[in-house]
Amino acid sequence: xxxxxxxxxxxxxxxxxxxxxxxxxxxxxxxxxxxxxxxxxxxxxxxxxxxxxxxxxxxxxxxxxxxxxxxxxxxxxxxxxxxxxxxxxxxxxxxxxxxxxxxxxxxxxxxxxxxxxxxxxxxxxxxxxxxxxxxxxxxxxxxxxxxxxxxxxxxxxxxxxxxxxxxxxxxxxxxxxxxxxxxxxxxxxxxxxxxxxxxxxxxxxxxxxxxxxxxxxxxxxxxxxxxxxxxxxxxxxxxxxxxxxxxxxxxxxxxxxxxxxxxxxxxxxxxxxxxxxxxxxxxxxxxxxxxxxxxxxxxxxxxxxxxxxxxxxxxxxxxxx
Amino acid sequence: xxxxxxxxxxxxxxxxxxxxxxxxxxxxxxxxxxxxxxxxxxxxxxxxxxxxxxxxxxxxxxxxxxxxxxxxxxxxxxxxxxxxxxxxxxxxxxxxxxxxxxxxxxxxxxxxxxxxxxxxxxxxxxxxxxxxxxxxxxxxxxxxxxxxxxxxxxxxxxxxxxxxxxxxxxxxxxxxxxxxxxxxxxxxxxxxxxxxxxxxxxxxxxxxxxxxxxxxxxxxxxxxxxxxxxxxxxxxxxxxxxxxxxxxx
Amino acid sequence: xxxxxxxxxxxxxxxxxxxxxxxxxxxxxxxxxxxxxxxxxxxxxxxxxxxxxxxxxxxxxxxxxxxxxxxxxxxxxxxxxxxxxxxxxxxxxxxxxxxxxxxxxxxxxxxxxxxxxxxxxxxxxxxxxxxxxxxxxxxxxxxxxxxxxxxxxxxxxxxxxxxxxxxxxxxxxxxxxxxxxxxxxxxxxxxxxxxxxxxxxxxxxxxxxxxxxxxxxxxxxxxxxxxxxxxxxxxxxxxxxxxxxxxxxxxxxxxxxxxxxxxxxxxxxxxxxxxxxxxxxxxxxxxxxxxxxxxxxxxxx
Numbered sequence: 001x002x003x004x005x006x007x008x009x010x011x012x013x014x015x016x017x018x019x020x021x022x023x024x025x026x027x028x029x030x031x032x033x034x035x036x037x038x039x040x041x042x043x044x045x046x047x048x049x050x051x052x053x054x055x056x057x058x059x060x061x062x063x064x065x066x067x068x069x070x071x072x073x074x075x076x077x078x079x080x081x082x083x084x085x086x087x088x089x090x091x092x093x094x095x096x097x098x099x100x101x102x103x104x105x106x107x108x109x110x111x112x113x114x115x116x117x118x119x120x121x122x123x124x125x126x127x128x129x130x131x132x133x134x135x136x137x138x139x140x141x142x143x144x145x146x147x148x149x150x151x152x153x154x155x156x157x158x159x160x161x162x163x164x165x166x167x168x169x170x171x172x173x174x175x176x177x178x179x180x181x182x183x184x185x186x187x188x189x190x191x192x193x194x195x196x197x198x199x200x201x202x203x204x205x206x207x208x209x210x211x212x213x214x215x216x217x218x219x220x221x222x223x224x225x226x227x228x229x230x231x232x233x234x235x236x237x238x239x240x241x242x243x244x245x246x247x248x249x250x251x252x253x254x255x256x257x258x259x260x261x262x263x264x265x266x267x268x269x270x271x272x273x274x275x276x277x278x279x280x281x282x283x284x285x286x287x288x289x290x291x292x293x294x295x296x297x298x299x300x301x302x303x304x305x306x307x308x309x310x311x312x313x314x315x316x317x318x319x320x321x
Numbered sequence: 322x323x324x325x326x327x328x329x330x331x332x333x334x335x336x337x338x339x340x341x342x343x344x345x346x347x348x349x350x351x352x353x354x355x356x357x358x359x360x361x362x363x364x365x366x367x368x369x370x371x372x373x374x375x376x377x378x379x380x381x382x383x384x385x386x387x388x389x390x391x392x393x394x395x396x397x398x399x400x401x402x403x404x405x406x407x408x409x410x411x412x413x414x415x416x417x418x419x420x421x422x423x424x425x426x427x428x429x430x431x432x433x434x435x436x437x438x439x440x441x442x443x444x445x446x447x448x449x450x451x452x453x454x455x456x457x458x459x460x461x462x463x464x465x466x467x468x469x470x471x472x473x474x475x476x477x478x479x480x481x482x483x484x485x486x487x488x489x490x491x492x493x494x495x496x497x498x499x500x501x502x503x504x505x506x507x508x509x510x511x512x513x514x515x516x517x518x519x520x521x522x523x524x525x526x527x528x529x530x531x532x533x534x535x536x537x538x539x540x541x542x543x544x545x546x547x548x549x550x551x552x553x554x555x556x557x558x559x560x561x562x563x564x565x566x567x568x569x570x
Numbered sequence: 571x572x573x574x575x576x577x578x579x580x581x582x583x584x585x586x587x588x589x590x591x592x593x594x595x596x597x598x599x600x601x602x603x604x605x606x607x608x609x610x611x612x613x614x615x616x617x618x619x620x621x622x623x624x625x626x627x628x629x630x631x632x633x634x635x636x637x638x639x640x641x642x643x644x645x646x647x648x649x650x651x652x653x654x655x656x657x658x659x660x661x662x663x664x665x666x667x668x669x670x671x672x673x674x675x676x677x678x679x680x681x682x683x684x685x686x687x688x689x690x691x692x693x694x695x696x697x698x699x700x701x702x703x704x705x706x707x708x709x710x711x712x713x714x715x716x717x718x719x720x721x722x723x724x725x726x727x728x729x730x731x732x733x734x735x736x737x738x739x740x741x742x743x744x745x746x747x748x749x750x751x752x753x754x755x756x757x758x759x760x761x762x763x764x765x766x767x768x769x770x771x772x773x774x775x776x777x778x779x780x781x782x783x784x785x786x787x788x789x790x791x792x793x794x795x796x797x798x799x800x801x802x803x804x805x806x807x808x809x810x811x812x813x814x815x816x817x818x819x820x821x822x823x824x825x826x827x828x829x830x831x832x833x834x835x836x837x838x839x840x841x842x843x844x845x846x847x848x849x850x851x852x853x854x855x856x857x858x859x860x861x862x863x864x865x866x867x868x869x870x871x
Contacts, residue, residue, distance in 0.1 A: 016762040023662060026654035027673045030736070033729050034676045034683075040694040041687060109589030117583045118590065126590050128858070129597045135854045136600065137790025138685075139819040140843055143826050144600050147836075174596060181593070205579045228682070235684025237793040242827055262686045262793075269693070269797050286690040290683060297682035301675070374756060379664055406758035416753040418768065428767070429757045476753070483757060 041290055044283035057277040058083045063284075074248035074259065076268065076278045083281050087248040091165075091258035095240055096233045098169025098254055099176055103233075104226055106173070107180035111225075114181075115188035116210040134178035142242030145171030150243065163245030165254040171239040180229040183300075187221020187307055188214060220310060224303035231296035235289055237262040261285050323391075325350040325517055326371065326487070331385035333366055335378065340366045344385070344543045346536060348487075353509060353518040355532030355549065357525055359569065363541040364521045368489050371519065372408040373401045389487075406433075409485030413492040415472035417464035417479075422456050425464045425475060429483045442482055449512060450478035451504040470501025477508065488512065490520045494527065506531050525565055529553050537561045601847070608844025611837045617845065621803070630842050635807055636720070636815035637849075640795070641785045643724035643811075644731065649781050651728070652735025659736070660743040661765050681733040685793040692726030692798035693718075714812055721811040723799030730794055731784035738783055738861070742776015743769060745867050775864050779857045786853035790846065792819040802828075818846045 047054045048063075063085045066072055072086040114126055149170060150162045159166070191214050199209040215222070245257025246267055259267075265282050272279045324347035333341040341363045348354050356364045366375065373394065375381045387394045394404060406429070418425050426443040430436070443460075447453040452474040456467070464475055473493060480488065490509075494502040509518055509531055522528055528535050529549060536546035537560075545558050556562045563569060619629030655673070663670045701716035708714075715721070746769050754764045792800075800820040808815040822842055829835045 013760065013762075016760060019762055020662070023654045023658045026651050027658040027663070027669070029651060030655055030673050030680065030732065031676045033732065034680050036695055037680075037683060037687065037691045037729075040699065041690050044690075044694050106589045106592050109586040110593050113583065113586035113590045117586065122590070126594065129594050131854070131858065132601070132851070133593065133597050135786060135790075135850055137792075137819055137846060137850060139790065139792045139823050140604070140847060141600070143822055143839070143843055144603065146826055147839075148603055174600070177593060177596075207579045207582050211582070231682055235682075235686070237684065237686040238823065242823065262684055265686050265690065266793055266796060269690070274698075283690060283694070286687050290687045293682055293684055293687075294679055297679050298675075300682075301678050372756065374752070377752070377755060402758045402760045402763075404758075405756055410756040412749070412753065412756070414749065416747075416749040418750060418753070419772070428754070432757065432759050432763055432767070480757070 038287070038290055038294075041283055042287045044280060045287040047280045048277075048284045051280070054277045054280055057081055058281055063281070072250050074264070076281065081278065083278075085285070087250045088259055088261050088264055088285070090250060090252065091244065091248070092234060092260040092262075094165045094252065094254060094258055095168050095172060095244065095260055096230060098165050099172035099233045100226070100230060102170060103173035103176040103180055103229060107177045107229070108184050108222060108225070110177075111181050111184035111188060112210060112215070114185055116214060117206060130178050130181050133174065134182075136174070138175055138236060138238040139242070141171050141174050142239040145239060145243035159255045161245060161255060161257050163243055163257055165244070165256065165258050168240050168243040168258075169254070171243050172233050172236055175236055175239060176229045176233050179232050180225040183225035183228055183304070184218070184222050187218040187225070187304075190221065190307065190311055191217045192311065217311065218307065220303040220307040224300045224307070227296050227303065228300035231293045231300065234296070235262055235293045237266050241266045261289055265289075324348060325389065327386075327388045328371075329386040329388075331367075331370060331383065331387060333363075333370060333375065333381065333383040336380040340541055341370070341383075342541050346543060346546055348517060348519060349534075350517055351513055352533040353513050353520060353531055355528035355535045356519065356521045356538060357523070357528050357535060358538035358544075358564065360523065361540075362538040364538050365491055366541075367538065368410075368491055368519060368521050371487070371489055372405045372410055373399075374405070374410065376401060406483045407485055408487040408489055409480035409483050410489040411473070411476050411480050411491065411493050413495050415469060415476050417467070417472050417475055419463065419465055421461050422464050422467070422475060423460040425479050426482050429479065439482075442484075443478075446478040446481040449481055449508060450474045451508045452478055468501075470497045470504070473497060473501065474505060474508070477505065481512075486516055488516055488518045490518065490522075492521055492523055495523065502527070525567075537564065539564070604840065604843050604847060607837070607840040608847075609841075611841040612844060616838075616841055627838075630818070630821065630838075630845065632804065632807055633816040633818045633821040633842070634845070636800075637789055637818045639720060639808060639815060640724050640727065640799075640817060641788050643720065644727045644788050645781055645785060647725055647728035648731050648735050648784055649777065652732050652780060652784075653739050653777055655732070656736045656739035656743060657765055657769075660740050661761070661769060677733045677736055680729070683730075685730065685791055688726055688730045688794035689797050691729070692722055692794055696722035696725055697798060717812065718797060718799040718814060719812040720799050720808050720815045723795040723815070726794045726798050727788040727791060730791065731788050734784045734787055735777075735780035738780030738857075739773065739776050741861075742773035742779070742864055745776070745864050746772040775860050779860045779864070782853050782857040782860070786850045786857065789853070790819055790850050792817075792823050795820060818842060818849075822846065 048058065048060060058081070063083050067082055067084060072084040073082045074084055074087050075082040110126065114123055118126065145167055146163065150167045153159060153167055154162050195213050195217055196209050199213040204212065240260045241263040244259060244263055246259050246263060247257035248259040249256050251258070265286055268278070269282050272282060326348040328344055328346045331341060331344040332339070344367060356367060358364050369375045370383060371387060371394075375383065383395060385395070389407070418428065423443065426446065427439050430439050430442065444453060447456065452471060455471060456475070464472065467475060477493070494505055497505070506527065509520070512518065520528070520532065532549045534547060535549045535552040537544045537552065539560060544560050545552065545556065552561060553565060556565065616629040617634060618631050620631060622628035659670055659673060697716060697718055701722065704715045705711060705713060750768050750772070751764050754768045759767065795817060799814055800817045801814040802816070802820070802824045804814060804816055822839065825835055825839050825842070826832075
């Protein structure tokens with residue numbers, strides 16, 4: 001009996017204990033990574049608010065308010081450095097707007113077609129094509145926009161400046177389409193087949209079913225797709241850096257060159273003196289970009305989750321009745 | 322004679338849902354105990370309580386006492402991994418791993434770091450499971466190529482590789498053809514010379530064919546337990562009589 | 571009214587079909603243009619030779635070498651971490667627990683952080699913080715690791731590709747039937763033994779998919795490595811972890827935007843783009859094939 005007792009007593013397994021510790025801590029590394037990203041980007045941005053030395057050149061106020069003479073310029077390397085964020089904000093919004101204007105209808109339309117109307121063969125063609133599109137590195141898209149697209153657009157529409165918000169916006173749309181398409185398509189195919197059957201049984205045709213039944217049911221998903229796509233567009237760097245012309249203009253004209261937040265960091269961080277006001281301003285922009293995209297991602301995934309709850313809740317109701 | 326396993330006032334819940342109420346039952350060394358009753362009556366919960374497989378379910382809770390050789394099995398200091406080797410289990414659906422027949426058999430010994438004598442033990446276990454003649458030439462082939470009945474006997478042999486003191490069988494013949502079922506029953510009759518068997522079955526006839534004693538579970542309660550002959554010929558509860566005679570089930 | 575509905579019932583579906591065609595057309599045009607122009611200068615010499623005459627002649631071997639080195643180091647860092655995280659999420663943690671929720675949230679958001687922010691992070695954390703720390707403690711303040719180099723660039727990419735590896739591995743873990751785990755537990759396996767001997771051997775494919783997708787993503791990213799280790803031109807190949815390196819994507823970026831004579835470098839540039847595309851697509855293609863096998867397994871169980 002004593003022997004049995006001994007046999008069943010819990011044994012220490014040191015090796016396993018150690019490995020399990022590693023596995024558990026790895027999960028915390030993920031959380032830590034996200035926190036560290038913000039902390040280390042924000043750390044270099046803080047002097048903008050706190051450092052007297054930096055304040056001699058730039059403050060949060062001078063970045064927002066008009067400069068003497070009423071101008072808003074971004075000229076960080078002139079003898080009197082100027083750090084107005086307005087041209088960058090306008091540039092970012094301009095290119096994001098153009099990209100979304102092109103990407104959202106195409107991606108959502110494509111997703112609707114794929115999930116509601118497309119024959120199987122078409123489906124098997126379009127899905128890998130979208131994956132292929134998603135797999136193109138953004139530097140390649142940027143290259144294509146700069147070398148090919150810009151020339152085509154200039155020839156076709158007789159635009160004065162080769163690199164502008166339309167060129168970059170189309171390039172950016174290529175990066176946004178896969179995200180919006182995938183999330184929307186997921187949402188549409190999560191809608192139970194019974195919804196469609198029910199609608200068809202009431203005499204609706206396939207378009208009416210898609211438009212009046214399936215799309216409203218999948219709405220949070222489609223909305224999430226738009227938010228996630230916008231987040232990607234705001235943060236995307238290489239395409240804009242290569243195809244925007246990088247002139248910090250204050251103009252809403254999409255045929256003008258422009259400069260975005262992300263491209264500014266990419267273009268200037270390489271030549272900046274570490275610890276200089278300019279350096280801190282670039283990190284300040286980075287922290288801002290992080291926060292904006294972070295919030296958009298939170299919102300996007302919140303909507304994806306809500307879609308799941310919505311559809312589940314409905315099918316549970318259905319199961320009861 | 323002190324029983325091998327003493328179950329006293331064992332109750333179990335999944336979340337807030339009670340699954341077993343106040344079970345007290347003895348299991349004797351060297352016997353085949355059949356547990357019968359309609360589906361959802363707590364047979365499987367009882368069986369999985371014995372080797373604490375239920376612990377894997379995050380919402381599971383149990384109270385009472387289960388003693389093996391006088392050792393409390395529900396205690397916190399019990400090493401469930403060791404316990405489960407003493408009380409080997411075979412499931413309703415055969416679950417061979419997608420590796421060779423031999424690797425399936427060697428899985429248990431390897432967990433313990435045993436590598437010697439595995440081949441001899443494998444042959445013995447396969448013979449005990451009435452499978453040796455059918456697979457002796459294909460030990461290196463994938464276990465998934467075996468028929469359903471063979472797979473289940475392989476799972477039985479795999480459990481025997483652990484050299485358990487008790488064998489817990491959860492409706493092991495539920496999906497099998499009559500010939501495979503007969504072979505497993507034959508194996509059990511031989512095996513009880515060396516170990517103790519608890520057989521959960523929804524096949525009343527199977528209980529009457531192989532069991533020394535039978536326990537009848539209904540809606541989470543133990544209605545009655547006794548020798549198989551007594552339960553089948555002269556049950557003391559009318560519910561038992563009605564179940565065995567097929568009035569419900 | 572009836573007629574309007576009739577028109578709508580074919581007009582709108584055709585419109586959505588047109589969207590699909592547009593997407594297809596975009597893919598075909600981009601890839602076609604690059605393949606057509608890129609193939610002209612593509613040769614064995616091109617991928618094995620050093621660049622010559624201000625990069626208008628010769629090959630791109632150093633950039634290929636640097637890219638390969640970069641993604642190998644990245645893989646060594648990201649795969650163990652990503653696989654361990656997936657194992658934690660799927661095998662260890664209680665589902666629906668707060669921690670799991672938090673880790674998933676972190677993963678989703680990590681995947682959405684702009685790549686240029688990863689570049690800032692790599693510079694601020696790895697180069698300036700870790701690098702300086704190592705130099706101060708190990709090298710007595712001598713500048714060794716407090717500078718952009720292949721180690722820091724690969725670690726930055728490892729953080730960026732972490733969600734990819736976790737998601738792919740978790741999908742593979744999900745494809746391992748619950749039954750297998752139960753059978754192993756019933757034979758007296760501990761939780762680690764179940765993971766090590768049943769679950770992991772069954773999910774090798776998923777880990778491989780994750781690694782390949784991460785490599786393909788990592789090989790194409792430029793913004794995170796611009797300030798953490800990539801160089802436009804180096805006369806030597808990187809030999810130590812704290813050497814800088816040439817990289818295909820960065821090479822494309824600099825040649826496209828800063829070349830003094832774009833027309834002269836154009837053929838070489840196109841071929842470089844084609845090489846990068848071929849590498850990433852070959853990797854993606856492999857991953858898609860492995861993944862579709864896993865999904866089939868997932869459906870059949």
